[in-house]
Amino acid sequence: MTTAEPASQPSASDGGFDLGALLAERGAERYELHARYLNHQLPRMLHTIGFDKVYERAEGAYFWDADGNDYLDMLAGFGVMGLGRHHPVVRKALHDVLDAQLADLTRFDCQPLPGLLAERLLAHSPHLDRVFFGNSGTEAVETALKFARFVTGRPRVLYCAHAFHGLTTGSLSVNGEPGFRDGFAPLLPDTAVPLGDLDALARELKRGDVAALIVEPIQGKGVHEAPPGYLPAAQELLHRHKALLIADEVQTGLGRTGDFYAYQHEEGVEPDLVCVAKALSGGYVPVGATLGKDWIFKKVYSSMDRVLVHSASFGSNAQAMAAGLAVLSVMENEQIVAGVRATGELLRSRLAALIDKYEMLADVRGRGLMIGIEFGRPQSLKLRSRWAMLQAARKGLFAQMVVVPLLKRHRILTQVSSDHLEVIKLIPPLIVGEREVDRFVDAFTAVMDDAHSGGGLVWDFGKTLVKQAVANR
Incomplete structure (x- = not known):
């Protein structure tokens, strides 16, 4: 009695499917394809806030673009990438x-x-x-x-x-x-x-x-x-x-x-x-x-x-x-849970230490590597008037104003916790460590310095968001 041999697999040379060739030929059309065939509002939103990046590859807690620039992922695909990307x-x-x-x-x-x-x-x-x-x-x-x-x-x-x-x-x-x-x-x-x-x-x-x-x-x-x-x-x-x-x-x-x-x-x-x-x-x-x-x-x-x-x-x-x-x-x-406790406490405590420094930083809360950073109404007159302008246009705009320069200037991907909330949520891959904590806290500090100066990229982008919010009413 003989056993049937498994069918040979098609290859690119004999007319089979070649994923690499398809991506090389059509990958640059990614945003146009999405706008035409999928949710057309997603590419529109990404273009508006400057998130329309082209990431070429990813590993662990990082992405890389075509120019070789690295981006720190503090979002983990809304939490699905618990061990980071492409764990061996x-x-x-x-x-x-x-x-x-x-x-x-x-x-x-x-x-x-x-x-x-x-x-x-x-x-x-x-x-x-x-x-x-x-x-x-x-x-x-x-x-x-x-x-x-x-x-x-x-x-x-x-x-x-x-x-x-x-x-x-x-x-x-x-x-x-x-x-x-x-x-x-x-x-x-x-x-x-x-x-x-x-x-x-x-x-x-x-x-x-x-x-x-x-x-x-x-x-x-x-x-x-x-x-x-x-x-x-x-x-x-x-x-x-x-x-x-x-x-x-x-x-x-x-x-x-x-x-x-x-x-x-x-x-x-x-x-x-x-x-x-x-x-x-x-x-x-x-x-x-x-x-x-x-x-x-x-x-x-x-x-x-x-x-x-x-x-x-x-x-x-x-x-x-x-x-x-x-x-x-x-x-x-790899004792992931123990690592989360240690890294999460380090990140939360370093961010909480900034509350007294920045009047628009209201709270830092959470457990492990699930951390919420909440912003609130400032006390100084100059900042209070700017805050009121944002709130009148749409609640949640200030948090978005922080998220955008974190990506555009510091190459760190984060998210606003929910629509109409002045909260940024951090849910990075569970494998992040002290190096990633240092990078995020340094970048966040720089963005908050910019925001509290009353000018710079944060408030320039805020004007764009206000116009967009008013236009969508």
């Missing part, structure tokens, strides 16, 4: 899993990689028992919402004001930013409660129709941490009323805040469901995971007839699972 261990795992030619996604077998990754993930949450793998953070949230509503038999989900849990219809229902929700109703039955307000939570629970509260232990929009004692007290209230606690750790999980999960900073907090995604694959492959208690999964998947009652076509695919296993291995072997 994760890259090798992906090459290995492709070379293995696994019988992936047959849908009628049980491959080993999903079980192995679930086992490794659950080791960091010993009170949880099972995992569902999807493809993104919003899918992880959708899974948690579905499971909570099913097992409790209740329709309503509570969330915290200013929360962000995703943009698909279910997760949009628990999104605390009206700008994202406008025009997409009707959504799921939901109610917002203030983060930290136990009385408001108790009032809603007394109505008897609440399935769960979903909460970010540290909110991504504005970088607001749940007050000390809130999570354990909320958990006790929820369980007393037969409702569930869902922890959204999509951005805060996997070491971001200096513990594996952010909820672990509070003693005794054991969420019924935990959502993770973003950094789980090292930024290579879309992946999401919902971790939960055994009884929840057994009630959802209560019989063989319900085996596919919740599933995802690409969920548990071999590439995502291999990447996840590699990421967890790197985190353990």
Whole structure:
């Protein structure tokens, strides 16, 4: 009996697909292609604020342009690049899993990689028992919402004001930013409660129709941490009323805040469901995971007839699972979480020391490498009038005025935490160290010096933003 030889792979020379040649030929059209075929407002926005860079390659916490200039990444792709770009261990795992030619996604077998990754993930949450793998953070949230509503038999989900849990219809229902929700109703039955307000939570629970509260232990929009004692007290209230606690750790999980999960900073907090995604694959492959208690999964998947009652076509695919296993291995072997605690404290403390120096620097907060820098109304008359002009045009413009020179003058990529907020959020790759802290603090100090001088690039750009904001009204 003979075994069939695998089919030979096409090459560029015999008419096969050549990605390198395609990029060399058409790569310079990137902004035009996006404007024509994708979201046309994105290139327009990037051109307006001067973010229309062309990055040629990336490694670790840095990008490089065609001229060889390096750019420090303090954004990590909105948190997905937890280990920086192109980590060699994760890259090798992906090459290995492709070379293995696994019988992936047959849908009628049980491959080993999903079980192995679930086992490794659950080791960091010993009170949880099972995992569902999807493809993104919003899918992880959708899974948690579905499971909570099913097992409790209740329709309503509570969330915290200013929360962000995703943009698909279910997760949009628990999104605390009206700008994202406008025009997409009707959504799921939901109610917002203030983060930290136990009385408001108790009032809603007394109505008897609440399935769960979903909460970010540290909110991504504005970088607001749940007050000390809130999570354990909320958990006790929820369980007393037969409702569930869902922890959204999509951005805060996997070491971001200096513990594996952010909820672990509070003693005794054991969420019924935990959502993770973003950094789980090292930024290579879309992946999401919902971790939960055994009884929840057994009630959802209560019989063989319900085996596919919740599933995802690409969920548990071999590439995502291999990447996840590699990421967890790197985190353990390179002691990533301990490094985050040390580097995060160094960065936060050095920035906090600047508050007394700059009157427009109001607060520095956060945990680990999730830091919010908030700006506020200055006291001096000259700066106060300029601040008032910006606020009248659009709240959040000053933070944008800081972000732009950080990139254009100092080659550091950051983001404004949310629309209409005077907050910059720092979520760099978890591998950054003292060198990157020095570079960022030095650049930030230079930009703040410029802003407080009342002139220079910061205020020149502010005039451009004001005109743009007024034109868009």
